Amino acid sequence: MIVSNGSLGCARCPGEETTDASGGITDSLPATSLSPTGHLVVAVCLGCIGTLGFLSNFLVLALFCRYRALRTPMNLLLASISVSDLLVSVLGTPFSFAASTQGRWLIGRAGCVWYGFINACLGIVSLISLAVLSYERYSTMMVPNMADGRDFRPALGGICFSWLYSIAWTVPPLLGWSRYGPEGPGTTCSVDWKTQTPNNISYIISLFTFCLVLPFAVIVYSYGKLLLAVRQVRCLSTVVTRHREQRVLVMVIIMVVCYLVCWLPYGVAALLATFGPRDLLSPEASIMPSLLAKFSTVVNPFIYIFMNKQFHRCFRAFFSCSAPERGSTLKTFSRPTKTFRTVRQERDFQVSAPAPSTAAPTPNSVHEASQGANHVAPSSVNSGCVAADGPAAETAAEPEPKLILVAHYRE
Numbered sequence: 001m002i003v004s005n006g007s008l009g010c011a012r013c014p015g016e017e018t019t020d021a022s023g024g025i026t027d028s029l030p031a032t033s034l035s036p037t038g039h040l041v042v043a044v045c046l047g048c049i050g051t052l053g054f055l056s057n058f059l060v061l062a063l064f065c066r067y068r069a070l071r072t073p074m075n076l077l078l079a080s081i082s083v084s085d086l087l088v089s090v091l092g093t094p095f096s097f098a099a100s101t102q103g104r105w106l107i108g109r110a111g112c113v114w115y116g117f118i119n120a121c122l123g124i125v126s127l128i129s130l131a132v133l134s135y136e137r138y139s140t141m142m143v144p145n146m147a148d149g150r151d152f153r154p155a156l157g158g159i160c161f162s163w164l165y166s167i168a169w170t171v172p173p174l175l176g177w178s179r180y181g182p183e184g185p186g187t188t189c190s191v192d193w194k195t196q197t198p199n200n201i202s203y204i205i206s207l208f209t210f211c212l213v214l215p216f217a218v219i220v221y222s223y224g225k226l227l228l229a230v231r232q233v234r235c236l237s238t239v240v241t242r243h244r245e246q247r248v249l250v251m252v253i254i255m256v257v258c259y260l261v262c263w264l265p266y267g268v269a270a271l272l273a274t275f276g277p278r279d280l281l282s283p284e285a286s287i288m289p290s291l292l293a294k295f296s297t298v299v300n301p302f303i304y305i306f307m308n309k310q311f312h313r314c315f316r317a318f319f320s321c322s323a324p325e326r327g328s329t330l331k332t333f334s335r336p337t338k339t340f341r342t343v344r345q346e347r348d349f350q351v352s353a354p355a356p357s358t359a360a361p362t363p364n365s366v367h368e369a370s371q372g373a374n375h376v377a378p379s380s381v382n383s384g385c386v387a388a389d390g391p392a393a394e395t396a397a398e399p400e401p402k403l404i405l406v407a408h409y410r411e
Helices: 036-066 073-091 093-102 108-142 153-170 198-232 238-275 283-306 309-320 335-352 363-384
Strands: 017-019 025-027 180-183 188-191
Touching: 036 073, 036 093, 036 283, 036 309, 073 093, 073 108, 073 153, 073 283, 093 108, 108 153, 108 180, 108 188, 108 198, 108 238, 108 283, 153 198, 188 198, 188 283, 198 238, 238 283, 283 309
Parallel strands: none
Antiparallel strands: 017 025, 180 188
């Protein structure tokens, strides 16, 4: 049962944190903290993470606004991720940085609740957006009618779902299902991981399952199926195909590993703090997962955007004050759809062609048939093997494919 959280009105409730005369939050039980050197190291790390996260995500949004060619549905999802990471760098990291320089929380109980809610909400937005992005990429590759680069409805739906889903999971602690409070050495705030009550434990299990494990499962499933589909498709140019397969495989591995490195330690530390002994995690061990989670605001732009050839071309053009290199970046967004229609029309034409005569073939008829096959096959291959942009954007088609993959990612 969810009970009302009345601790905010207590002057000094047992087991609850209170605000000291200087505005910092203290706990009713003695809590270990970092040494001055430890706080200084954490402050330097937070300063670097906040600065790099702000600059990289701000640059991504500037490029998205500056170059019209980047305004595609998939890039809109990337822009949403950059917005959430940028807000973390503006609304969250500066306060934990200031607290680390002083060795204590500085803006009181209300500020701690606000900080915990904002950072939890934005962090879950980033996690769910990565899962939505992976599913949209998979769907775009497998469903031809989703390859229209002018249809922003799926991307906008995914963005709205990510933000509403995050709000739905971060508002309950404000209403009494768990709560927000000091975390680690007391210089950051988050969900209360330490209170071992049924009310708190049920929320933490639900949060861990639906906001960490579930997005990771969607990412692994989507990229796994997409990679399997790419490997099953073959073009005549086997060397190019192998190179693209290796590139997709490397990018998928990088994305999955970075997701685990940034978020799995935080989830494991939260579960250990919830179900383990009270002093199981030292202050140093409790602050490291939080730093890794914040480091995702720096990692995401580099993995999902700056390794994207579209953004890379515009990035170089932005700083050289020149026009982007002419290439597939500046091509029309409807080309993939036209390509799919061309391949489908050719296939339908071959299927609806008159049945061959039962008469014995003559040498001339055999020669003409072979010339016709040689004429159609290269056209099908060239239109099907479209280079694509992004980690999972490699597509190809055979002259008579059972599976046609179309994507609007372009290199």
